[in-house]
Amino acid sequence: MKLIDQLADFQAAVDDTAKAVNIKGEPVLVRPEKDRKTLSDLLFGDISEWIPTREKLMDQHVGFYYMWK
Amino acid sequence: MTEEKRSRTFLWIVIGGGAFFLFVLAVFALVYVTLHAGRDNSLAFGDKIGVVDLEGVILSPNPVVQQLKKFGDDDSIKAIILHVNSPGGGVAASEEIYREVKRIRDDKKKRIVAAIETVGASGAYYVSSATNKIYADNGSIVGSIGVIAQWVNYGQLLQWAKLKDMTLKAGEFKDTGSPTRDMTPAEREYLQGMIDNMHGQFIQAVADGRNMKFEDVKSIANGKVWTGQQGRRPQHEVRGCEVDRQRQGLDGATGIANEADRSAGGFPGRC
Numbered sequence: 001m002k003l004i005d006q007l008a009d010f011q012a013a014v015d016d017t018a019k020a021v022n023i024k025g026e027p028v029l030v031r032p033e034k035d036r037k038t039l040s041d042l043l044f045g046d047i048s049e050w051i052p053t054r055e056k057l058m059d060q061h062v063g064f065y066y067m068w069k
Numbered sequence: 070m071t072e073e074k075r076s077r078t079f080l081w082i083v084i085g086g087g088a089f090f091l092f093v094l095a096v097f098a099l100v101y102v103t104l105h106a107g108r109d110n111s112l113a114f115g116d117k118i119g120v121v122d123l124e125g126v127i128l129s130p131n132p133v134v135q136q137l138k139k140f141g142d143d144d145s146i147k148a149i150i151l152h153v154n155s156p157g158g159g160v161a162a163s164e165e166i167y168r169e170v171k172r173i174r175d176d177k178k179k180r181i182v183a184a185i186e187t188v189g190a191s192g193a194y195y196v197s198s199a200t201n202k203i204y205a206d207n208g209s210i211v212g213s214i215g216v217i218a219q220w221v222n223y224g225q226l227l228q229w230a231k232l233k234d235m236t237l238k239a240g241e242f243k244d245t246g247s248p249t250r251d252m253t254p255a256e257r258e259y260l261q262g263m264i265d266n267m268h269g270q271f272i273q274a275v276a277d278g279r280n281m282k283f284e285d286v287k288s289i290a291n292g293k294v295w296t297g298q299q300g301r302r303p304q305h306e307v308r309g310c311e312v313d314r315q316r317q318g319l320d321g322a323t324g325i326a327n328e329a330d331r332s333a334g335g336f337p338g339r340c
Contacts, residue, residue: 001289002279003194003211003300004185004203013150013184013204014118021147021180023116030117030146032136063220064267066192067126067157068213068294 119146123166127158127192130165137166137181141173148180149173151200157192160216160267167274170199185209190294195271198278205297212300214275215292216267218260224249 018027119140140146173181183197185205190213197203205211227249234249245256272290276283
């Protein structure tokens, strides 16, 4: 079937990937900084996404999904 | 003499003020670096691997694509791990992330792999298929190569409430999928055609990403999910298991090929 290549947990995937790109020793994992909402964003930023609009209420068209339900 | 003293005092004020300013700047810089290094390690030294989370239902490609782009362009990032825990999501959103992953792998020649946690199904599997390598746990849920469109028809509810939907349209199929009435056979055929087309795109994408034959992917593109352990097996073994399961009437309603059931079949320990 070959849907996947290797049975491994996350740490094993990290170790294997580090080995594949010739990283010696423990690799440093970098995650993208999360987008944080501050109080000033709430007070002075764009809050339109949180307000229901006529367009949002009309948004009931058929959607197609690659999704497991 | 007084003039000289005054200018000397002024000099000391300038030096002292400058030193104080530099000190404050250094403190702020230290606090900033400490906070950010603790958060994402991007300022840390050493060889780095970028980790991008693909979590939950994929509705918008934007955050993930931007993160992938950033790591893809960063030469200090030696490889990227797509940490997957998602049942999939929107067709176009999944496709956009898939394309970015493929760009990193093929154009930038940077290693990118997928590590599937609890679930990497449908759109999330679509995205994962573009990576160099897919890792999953024994019990991870993978696969579900299929397309779905679902909505609630509340036409009868409107009738019961004595309400009527009013629609003016130009173009026979303009209101296809209206939740207030049943679909005509032509509309059903039209939507099914779209879904079949998307299904073909999905299969082709997995075949391209995984370097497999279209027909091989198609044979397992029935919407079923599989455990990581099952997903790793050669196809002929799993087919043998399926035939055996059908013979014994063990096929479940959930679509999840149950490992325990399979073990009860003719391939103990393997199916």
